[in-house]
Amino acid sequence: MAEKRSLQLESVVLDCPEPLALAAFYNELLGWNGVEGDDNWATVTGPGPGGGTVSFQRDPGFRAPTWPEGERPQMLHLDIRVDDIDVEHERTVALGARPLGETQGTSNNGFRVYADPAGHPFCLVA
Incomplete structure (x- = not known):
């Protein structure tokens, strides 16, 4: 049996030129709980506890x-x-x-x- 660890995947992060716009796309596509963030970092979170998170970070040279x-x-x-x-x-x-x-x-x-x-x-x- 594997040893229990306190590690947990926090988020998958995608680089992009417009974090809020891309977060809005995935939020609508997945039917998730809304977008949080700003022009540099945005996040969408799935429903329920541990519902999953996808984040988007600004990369001007993307x-x-x-x-x-x-x-x-x-x-x-x-x-x-x-x-x-x-x-x-x-x-x-x-x-x-x-x-x-x-x-x-x-x-x-x-x-x-x-x-x-x-x-x-x-x-x-x-």
Whole structure:
């Protein structure tokens, strides 16, 4: 049995040019509890205790990844679970995401790759 430790993941942090705008995008996409922060750092938190946190920090020199490879490959991406990708696709695009063209599997057993408004890749996963 593993030794109990007092370590806990606090947040995933994404660099971006506009923290409040990107936090608002993810807050709406995920249906979370609102945006907290300012022009340099913003956070969205999921529902319930330990609901998860994604934070966004200003990087004036931010350059989006060139997905799936190239000069600036992605360093990480978020997988967002949905019941049906087809149902969530239109809403995700209407919020400002851009489809990156990769789709595997079906709408209820697969994934699709998008870029958020700052250009970070993420997946809707069913």
